[in-house]
Amino acid sequence: xxxxxQSPQSMFIQEGEDVSxxxxxxxxxxxxxxxxQEPGEGPVLLIALYKAGELTSNGRLTAQFGITxxxxxxxxxxxxxxxxxxxxxxxxxxxxxxxxxxQGTTLQVKP
Amino acid sequence: GAxxxxxxxxxxxxxxxxxxxxxxxxxxxxxxxxxxxxxxxGPEFLTxxxxxxxxxxxxxxxxxxxxxxxxxxxxxxxIQRTEQRDxxxxxxxxxxxxxxxxxxxxxxxGSWLTVV
Numbered sequence: 001x002x003x004x005x006q007s008p009q010s011m012f013i014q015e016g017e018d019v020s021x022x023x024x025x026x027x028x029x030x031x032x033x034x035x036x037q038e039p040g041e042g043p044v045l046l047i048a049l050y051k052a053g054e055l056t057s058n059g060r061l062t063a064q065f066g067i068t069x070x071x072x073x074x075x076x077x078x079x080x081x082x083x084x085x086x087x088x089x090x091x092x093x094x095x096x097x098x099x100x101x102x103q104g105t106t107l108q109v110k111p
Numbered sequence: 112g113a114x115x116x117x118x119x120x121x122x123x124x125x126x127x128x129x130x131x132x133x134x135x136x137x138x139x140x141x142x143x144x145x146x147x148x149x150x151x152x153g154p155e156f157l158t159x160x161x162x163x164x165x166x167x168x169x170x171x172x173x174x175x176x177x178x179x180x181x182x183x184x185x186x187x188x189x190i191q192r193t194e195q196r197d198x199x200x201x202x203x204x205x206x207x208x209x210x211x212x213x214x215x216x217x218x219x220x221g222s223w224l225t226v227v
Binding site: 004006030031040041042043044045048050088090092095096097098099100101102103104 | 159221
């Protein structure tokens with residue numbers, strides 16, 4: 001079946017540092033999504049990407065949809081303690097409502 | 112309601128019992144999704160509906176799992192003859208527009224199921 005490989009699995013960084021995480025797939029997706037999940041909550045959408053090559057920003061977050069449509073990355077600049085959480089990438093299967101999620105990247109930020 | 116509401120939030124059941132998990136989507140949302148999330152993993156797709164029609168149930172693990180949304184609003188995920196491996200967080204989500212249109216989906220807080 002379709003799988004997404006997300007890396008790194010976890011990161012422990014100092015406040016103020018930039019963070020980068022990425023996601024690769026063996027399959028092509030038409031839409032890539034990045035979610036953040038905090039303890040006890042459901043995933044919350046951060047950024048949605050709809051076109052190959054697209055680069056989209058949301059505040060300190062920037063994400064890109066790879067040209068091959070098989071990968072995406074998320075950057076967080078100048079991290080702050082509230083960035084702590086688990087970040088998931090997800091690809092949407094074409095012409096369906098089905099999302100395939102990566103395994104998540106756990107981010108810890110040291111003040 | 113304001114968000115996707117799920118009940119019960121926590122359910123402990125004995126192996127072999129049936130369980131029903133309820134999802135109340137955001138009012139007016141067309142599409143409703145069920146995902147399962149194990150500890151330390153990303154959500155895993157189970158099934159989704161547009162209105163009352165079940166569009167894709169390819170993620171349901173086996174025939175002990177079923178879902179319905181008879182009036183296009185509230186949905187129930189039923190697991191028959193539960194097994195320990197069914198223990199997980201079951202998350203419901205909904206979106207305003209049809210699922211295929213790339214509409215933003217909003218997740219609920221989930222129902223924790225523990226089978227003992």
